[in-house]
Amino acid sequence: MMPVATMLSNCNAHATDDHLRENSHRTAVPYGLVQISKRMRHPPPDWDVMHWAGRTQGMRIAVVNGQDHRGSSYHMGRILADKLAADEDITELFLPHDLPHFCRGCYTCLEDETRCPYWDEKKTILDAMEEADLLIFTSPNYCLAPSGAMKSFLDMMFDYWVVHRPKGWMFGKRAVVLCTSAGASCRKAMRPIRDSLFFWGVPYIRTYGLAVQAAGWNNVSARKKEEIERTLTRLASKLSCDRPPRIGIGTRLVFSVMRGMHAAGKDSSPAEGRYWEEQGWLGKGRPWKTV
Numbered sequence: 557m558m559p560v561a562t563m564l565s566n567c568n569a570h571a572t573d574d575h576l577r578e579n580s581h582r583t584a585v586p587y588g589l590v591q592i593s594k595r596m597r598h599p600p601p602d603w604d605v606m607h608w609a610g611r612t613q614g615m616r617i618a619v620v621n622g623q624d625h626r627g628s629s630y631h632m633g634r635i636l637a638d639k640l641a642a643d644e645d646i647t648e649l650f651l652p653h654d655l656p657h658f659c660r661g662c663y664t665c666l667e668d669e670t671r672c673p674y675w676d677e678k679k680t681i682l683d684a685m686e687e688a689d690l691l692i693f694t695s696p697n698y699c700l701a702p703s704g705a706m707k708s709f710l711d712m713m714f715d716y717w718v719v720h721r722p723k724g725w726m727f728g729k730r731a732v733v734l735c736t737s738a739g740a741s742c743r744k745a746m747r748p749i750r751d752s753l754f755f756w757g758v759p760y761i762r763t764y765g766l767a768v769q770a771a772g773w774n775n776v777s778a779r780k781k782e783e784i785e786r787t788l789t790r791l792a793s794k795l796s797c798d799r800p801p802r803i804g805i806g807t808r809l810v811f812s813v814m815r816g817m818h819a820a821g822k823d824s825s826p827a828e829g830r831y832w833e834e835q836g837w838l839g840k841g842r843p844w845k846t847v
């Protein structure tokens with residue numbers, strides 16, 4: 557394999573195009589490979605009729621990109637989204653552009669989420685996630701971890717962990733975490749994203765990481781792009797949202813332990829105890845029964 561340093565310097569000539577952010581993040585832009593992926597698109601058989609929770613339209617997707625440019629990780633997310641939903645049903649968010657802050661550690665969110673100093677931006681992302689059937693998270697591998705922007709976003713969502721005040725709608729979502737690296741494994745970069753999704757209550761999470769051996773999408777080899785195309789086509793065929801995701805034993809167990817804790821009054825704030833009570837979760841209510 558080519559040494560990473562040589563490979564990165566070979567890629568520099570093309571890096572500018574690949575890394576330039578477009579003016580509008582929420583409109584689909586034609587790319588070479590996106591065009592190819594559209595030709596090869598295999599929508600699931602139940603593509604146009606989705607029934608659960610009163611739904612009768614196609615799938616809606618929120619893509620949270622942990623990077624502010626359209627590189628390899630972005631393209632993976634876009635290719636998958638394009639296989640499953642129409643342009644107008646795909647919402648793309650870019651970090652840090654859409655949330656250019658770090659968590660201050662002020663803990664005000666534990667009392668009242670709207671008192672987060674960055675609530676407006678946070679709410680925009682939350683709303684997009686709530687409206688979506690499928691959540692896609694993309695991040696490059698930065699020093700064997702997700703990008704700092706992605707990590708910062710995850711930090712700012714800590715009040716939605718099951719231990720605090722999870723959003724009931726999270727228990728009805730499916731999620732995919734996508735990552736690219738130059739050569740290292742993507743496992744450690746995807747793990748914190750996967751962990752957050754799990755502890756937010758998302759019951760169905762799939763991950764796919766690939767060492768693309770390139771600093772930008774333009775430099776990813778045709779062989780790697782074919783591999784990405786094949787894997788994401790397979791993944792897309794398993795992602796139909798015609799019924800709520802199955803709630804696994806891990807999610808049930810974590811919820812049950814946290815419920816016991818809140819029932820015993822071990823809350824991080826009085827608002828937390830009230831929240832669990834109001835949701836009916838201290839009685840027989842369960843978030844996955846209402847999504």
Ligand SMILES: Cc1cc2nc3c(=O)[nH]c(=O)nc-3n(C[C@H](O)[C@H](O)[C@H](O)COP(=O)(O)O)c2cc1C
Pocket residue numbers: 623626627628629630695696697698699700701736737738739740741768769770771772773
């Ligand atoms: C700050 C930084 C740190 C990186 N750290 C690693 C690393 O630890 N291991 C690795 O294999 N690649 C590393 N890379 C390379 C990227 O993960 C790789 O080029 C990735 O495909 C870029 O994705 P993107 O095109 O979506 O930005 C790093 C790149 C940057 C900019």
